[in-house]
Amino acid sequence: MADGTGDTFPKIRTVGIDGMLVTFAPVLEDRANRAALAFRAAVDRSGVDYIFETATTLTSVYLRFDPLALSHDALQDRLQDLLAEQDWMEADLPEGRRLWTVPTVFGTELAPQLAEAASEAGMSEAEAIEDLTSSRVRVLTIGFAPGQPYMGPLKSAWDIPRLKAVTPRVPEGALVLAIRQVIVFTAETPTGWRHVGQTAFRGFRPEADAPFALLPGDEMRFEPITPEDLETIRADNADGMGGARVEDIA
Amino acid sequence: MTPALIVQSIGPAATIQDQGRPGYRDQGLSPSGAADLLALAEGAALLGQGADLAALEMPATGGKFQAEGDLRIALTGAPMMATLEDRPIAWNASHAVSAGQILQIGGAKAGVYGYLHLAGGIDAAPVLGARAAHLAAGLGKPVERGARLAAGAGAAGKSGLVLDVDDRFFGGEVRVVASLQTALFDDKTLARFEATAFKRGGRANRMGVEMLSEGDGFSASGQLDILSEVIVPGDIQMTGSGQPYVLLPESQTTGGYPRIGTVIPSDLPKVAQTPPGAEIRFRFVGMDTALEIESARRAHLKTLPGKVRPLVRDVHDIPDLLAYRLVGGAVSAPDDQTWGYDTGFNTGDAT
8 A cells, every 4th residue: 555556646545534635646756846846736626615724845735624524525626626627747837936036145155064065966067157046946846944945956956965964053034055955044053054155035024914925836046146235135134035036938 | 001911030941822814824823823713712701891802821830920000811731830919819710910910820730732821812913814833834833931921902801710621731641533644655654653552752832742652653655755745734644754743833935845644623732731851642532423522522622611620629729728729739839840941942844
């Protein structure tokens, strides 16, 4: 019954008594993440009563529902119908996504592990900066800490492992990299991911009216700036944007 | 000014809690809310108000409070030694408190989380639609000395009422449903898991509770290769060494450790309230049974207001400390027990 031994995907499983999970792949692949984003949007559009909440993980859609008002069987049938509507692995990404351009200091003493990460990826520092600033990554999922985005995929050269020795304190706004993904930290965190850039972008702003900046499916690119530029941005960063620009993805 | 309790002293990690803020899982925010939601409902029944109001959650030990204005309170959850003007008062009961009086709440005699409710609820500013602190997420802070716990509107009503409550403060059997990763554990491991008497460990907070056992851990096949997946409160997570943690309302929203099953909502207060060293056994029930139990849980919550009765001739009301000691047995001094709570550990896998 274990994953990968003849199981077929998409697969529907229960989560506790009031949750259902639709999983598109047992390992992270980009089209499974795209399928999850598109399928969640379809579930939200379907307007089934007694579904209280939906969310995506890397390759799944989670639904929380009232199992006494909407039976497990009825919900499973509804989800099977929705799954049968199209090949979700080939689905278009949902509408309403945004592109964020975030000013970022690469390397320097503010992000001391760029050289190491570049070397792991077989690039010079300059090549690494060129590659990372010309890449556009998508928010694959948000988690671990509130509002914290896991973004990717970067090209395969960046499939570098996490460090075995955890760096004890990496600051809020840090751009960290491992396994073809990047994260902009929403709080100071110990981590095995490599600290390659530093931003003043805050993904979680608990004091603000809109505390969460990003949505799964949003995209991000990084614009190189100097440490002096970052100082200037930090001096006027009440909104937590860190100088980021945001535009709708048409 | 509305009546309030002024905090003169308080144990560590006491927080304002309500039913939490579900609905932000897509943003990585777990619901938070009272560790013992039943205690929240019991307090609301005692004060004749909605269970959506906020109360003070006190892990392992209470504090000392002075009334500013007349108000009504209720005490629920882990039974703690409580006095009003040095006179013992009953737990699982409501009481009138007059302006200037001192309320003292000591260490838990059983269980972990005690609750202090104010008529009208604690009037804190909601954040993202709820008043519940979520310390792991940086929402709200522990309540500190000098804080003013203001009562919300609608505070008038009866006091001197008591409620008989379900025992859930000594551990015992906890029912579990199979969940998304249960099938990753083989039948032998699942049988051994059910047959094991676990002891609640010393590492426990609002994120999760450690369960200790003798012998081998409980490992899933392919444990290291599992993609990070959704976590819900009640999930029983196996760490790298195969040792279970039961996750509570402030857990992370996703994690890479496999979950052997999920504690059903009706039994989650018992897990949160099991004191360190007490025994817990897990038993799997089918989904149909679990849903019948859930239906009964919801029905029970609805009956609570009708089960409240006047507090008469309770030994705790007899203003004679000697008589109280003779009847009540050992009396814990306030603040004599601070075990059972650890604010410093993290049940998640590091990024």
